[in-house]
Amino acid sequence: MNHSQPAAPLPDAPATADNAFPLASVLSSALALGIGCRSGVTLAQIEAAVRAQLGDRGDRDEWTLAQVKVVATLDAKAAEPALLAFCAAHALPLRTFTREQVANVEAHALHSAPGAAAQARFGVAGVCEPCAHLAAVGGPLVRAKLALDGVTVALAAFAAANP
8 A cells, every 4th residue: 555645845934044045045055854764665665766756756846866865764773674675776875863862853844744654652742854854964854755655755955064
């Protein structure tokens, strides 16, 4: 069964202390890809979710896999075979974060409602969005969580000085 939630593009935001630059300025930036997944997902499921998040949906905000510089997830997912295979296939490093690090991400930095599965299993409000934000050294989310077939994916942009 394929359950998906489309991820709407995030609106342009004025510069603030937490969102250092408007969305329009990050379209050519380096990206951090946050991924959460159910145990046992396949490489094909991860590929499909990532492609759906990055791909051409006809909106003005499109990114490519070439812009992704790091994949990030919860440390509890560090040995997930499909996630490791995805990183190896695309020569991307995998950064992991502890539950404590993820839980400390400020709610205003996230765009999706807390996930029941992440809360029940790991005691955190989410995986993909906070991990993308952390891996991008606090850079803003440029695409909110997309949930597709057991995989969640979010994108954050690195600040220009931190790709």
